[in-house]
Amino acid sequence: MPDRLGPRSSNCYVIVSALLVTALLTVDATSLGNEPRPRDAVSFELDVQPILAAHGCNAGACHGKQRGQNGFQLSLLGFDSDFDHDAIARQARGRRLSIAAPASSLLVRKATAELPHGGGRKIDVGSDAYQTLVAWIRQGAPRRIADEAVLESVQLQQTEFALAPSGSAALTTIAHYSDGTTRDVTGMTSYLSNEAAIVQVDSAGRLTAGPIPGETAVMARYMNHICVANVSIPRTEALPEGFYDDLPRANFIDDLVYDKLNQLRIRVSDPAGEAVFLRRLYTDVIGRLPTPEEADRFLNSQDSDKRARLVDRLLDQPEYIDHWANQWADLLRPNPYRVGIKAVLNYDNWIRQQFRENVSHDEFARRLITAKGSTWHNGATTLFRDRRSPDEVATLVSQLFLGVRLDCAKCHHHPFEKWSQHDFYSFAAFFGKVGRKGTGLSPPISGGEEIVYVSTKGDVRHPVTEAVLAPAPLFGDVDLSEEDDPREALVDWMVSPENDYFAKVHVNRIWAQLMGRGIVDPVDDLRSTNPPSNPALLDALAKHFQQSGYDQKDLIKTIVLSNVYSTSSTPNETNAGDRLNYSRHYRHRLRAEVLAEAVAGVTETTESFSALAPESRSNQVWTHRIDSVFLDTFGRPDPNQDPPCERVADSSVTQTLHLMNSRELDRRVRSDPGRAARLAAGKQSAAEVVTELYLAVFSRRPTAQEQQYCELQITSAGENRRGAIEDLMWAMMNAPEFVIQN
Template sequence: MRFIPLLAIALLCALDASASDVVVRPERVDLNSPEDSVQVLVETISGGRLVDRTRESKWSIADAAIARVDATGMVTPLANGQTQLVISLDGGDRTIPVHVGGVTQPRPLSFQEEVIPILTKARCNSGGCHGKAEGQNGFKLSVFGFDPRADHDALTKEKRGGRVSLAVPAGSLLLTKGTAMVPHGGGRKLEPAGRRYRRLRRWIAEGARFDVPGRVCTSIRVDPPQRLMGARQDQQLRVIATDSEGNNWCVTAEAEFESNNDVIATVNRRGLVVTTEVPGEAAILVRYMGQVAVSRITRPQPGVVFQRPPEHNFIDKHVWDRLTELGIPPSPLADDATFLRRAHLDTIGTLPTVTETRAFLADKAPDKRDRVVAKLLDRREYAFFWAMKWADVLRVDNAQLKPQATVAITRWLRRQMAENVPFDRFAREILTVRGNTRSETPAAVYSVMKSPEDLARSMSQLFLGVRIECAQCHHHPFEKWGQKDYFALAGFFTGVKRDGRSGGSQKITDGPGSDLKHPRSGLLVPTAGLGSAPITLEDPRDRRRALSDWMTAPENPFFARTIVNR
């Protein structure tokens, strides 16, 4: 059946507070190393929603010897101790506690967890600089820092170790070029004596080691995750990293920010979002250490009197809620002629006949539209039309398949559409099919997609809505998936066997299969679904069945959303 895409809705909660109420986040500042920083947000409640007042506030530290705060609400440490952060706004003061530790005797720095983020923030390892395939001026880094070991070797071993000087850290080429004290094609990337400069200098002074363990970021979240804003308003974002033990720390200064629609809202490198006069929604993409989060900025269309249409089903509620939030009035009901044309083209891919059109226009029954849709879904053309669409998605190609295989899978697709087979069963049969490619099954898919890697990226996009092909070579630039995730998913298809048969057909079967090796480390990557734990198999030939179980499970975060929006 035909699905209407569901829109993800994130409405603001009703707030029963006066406009003078001030909300400060976080409620406590903890700084645990000399280069730590914490972004503080200040918001007030106005018109039933939160409004950012961070840059309107006046900031001070009760004991200026312990910490400092700048005009944007970024707090940094000076000495171990306890003090208070004072926020002045609208004639009143708010205070939150500040704890500083690790300044006098800081823990050693982790190259992977604390140096790589600086190189990424400075865009040293981007595709336009030292991260491109051939590097830049003889210096190559891995794209987005996905290969820390290679990056460490490039910094400490290449050029006879000249990029870092353990004897004179401040004289290291990494620092003198980064601060443009010596000519640098990329210009100044570090502020002399700035926080990031001091962290790199300390790492070099500690021996420029690779093997120092650090807190490993397993996820990030952005605050606020969504915000309703007016024209020419600003909103400071803060980014919080979390490790496997649930510890949180602020990484706003190291995170990268990017707007998917600068026409509606822009964002700078410090995470300050500014809306324009143009209404709509922008997604602010936030990246840190391979993790991704999004803040959705909504700029409603002003001056719209929204008359909410009646709700005929649960989808209508979501649609009307979304249009209300955006300030977009719903389109008027299509007239009968327009409805009939659209219904035919969308459902069976053809126009209505003259006879059908005249009969429909002459029909005065109130349920005539419902009856037309029901009839269209029962027509033979519906199954043919949607089978053709799925054949395109599944890459059913005469140039790669024998005619018998093409006919067989096409007939199978038509039968699935005609019988209105549930999509979870449809997907499961494609994922687990065995048999001859000339039989009326989806087996021919495995003659088109031949390698485990090809199957992984195709099935991921098809049924999960996740494009992971970038992760075959390096960490995905806009998602959290890396090479480990890519080869973990591809491991589900390592047991697929294709035995040749007479007439050019193939018999698809399953062998034991095996985990794939990471292309850089050479270590085996346990087979697993995206973002899931490694699988446990009772029968080593059941890899594809395990994938279908994971993919179609009710708790899978990708499958249902992808199908309903396809």
């Protein structure tokens, strides 16, 4: 509703000045009707703002939105106390407060719904919140009080809970102040469960478990301080005695995953078969299916170390380079219509070159973040052609290389983390001296060259205080005394052993690619309110990655040779509902480029891409602007989307219809130089044809029933042998087993 008082009354529109406050405070409380008794000095920051936050007044859906609500704006979640006090006590000609009659103040009457209020009733007359607001106004609505303490931290009395299904427990939130006092603020704290289906939490901090086993985190936010409780609901049935003690373990990954599953009383699925492991490994490590010859050789091998030897061989394949570089291109590659075609092509080539050289991840980050020179000679500089201001670079770098999403802190204190505007712009100041000369941007055709260099000047200012901020990391210290380029000091801090964010976000991203889900999800959102499903595992992987010299190949090998990686995707009665703890392999659709390569391999045909050499592979496409209905259908990013671009892995009806009805797919199945034509014209028996088809499409041999049925289709086709083989191939490529990684 509009922010108005209604009919003019004797105590309306009182404009408060410093001289009037003293006089107004002498008014006899008994002459003000049924107003509550005066109380001790009330702090705006410690008493009033928490009321506004607890009742959602300064939330993003209400007065905390960017332009406020109906003429009344507060800082989001109370991050700017000076702004909020000014909005309440001084803006709108001071009409929101009536010092002479506090209970008649617009602020109070709207909150109690005595006047029309779009947000409805927030507090009740006579409640503690009501008493506090009225007492503060009666005291002259001061910004500060004498000897005012500072809120230093907020803690939960208990942070780990194990509940029975449908059980409950209570959170208790304690605020700690600079004068050594504490206050129980449980009823004034906002709570949020990450998985309400697993555990619900009400406004009073009461936890209620759902009927199914699981785990989640519950956030408690009091003002700008956040703490988290972890809640688990173990299965009530115990596992067989010593179940996990008897399982083989390949490395520390198995130890930490099995320990967590044992706590939750979840039984891990059986190991996957050799054929499933083979197909999983090829598609994960080099982005294509094994050929029938490769599959047959692996399946026939009796060597005890054949898995390890295969992993080493795949990591040395040229397909490894394009497969993993293509994934990083999603995270870095901008729109060529914005920054220029040549700049984007150079950028893509630079990314691929880092993987050709097997550059360690810390060196990869250093070369990119400190890039200088021409966008036509050093592709890494395209980052600074695309992101043209320090704040734009800061959000990209912090998200990709630290797993910290700072975007929210650009405008206000981060609502789910500890980062403030000061933190954000101090971090952005590392990029303040990045200079550019040459042709700037002129979308949609930005064809010119640009030189990125380190300037001798370049300040970053706080948007509210206008103070010039020195470069500062999000935590810890850096030495800027000997660096002409602050970015060098930033990278030193990022890759130091004391900063585990750098290692954690990368191992989490690699883990998600190989295991179907990150230990933290989303993969680049490492915050206290989004805790890892297995903290010990994430810590151990990060430490291992650091000790290996940030060697990605070593990290991949460690993961894929664990027993956890080779677990079957078939659930058992204990883990069907588990989506967090890797008690089974999580099925997922093949990445668009991987599926495109699978089609090419099965049909023995190639796809032609514009702006690429003949017979180029789909994962060599250097921009999403290159047309491909197939890649678009199976989820490559929108070409207009700014990096980092995360893929949507969900399957859709459109994808199913495309496989069934695509003229291009039909043409490739029926291609004269293709596999079906070759098999039809060859001298192989029907049994041998069926075996090759199954090895090519599914990387396994057919079952006896499949063998018999498919042989019958080929032999009964007579002269139409080729048509039967084509139909079988088409049907197999439309099976879920072809599209989904098991």
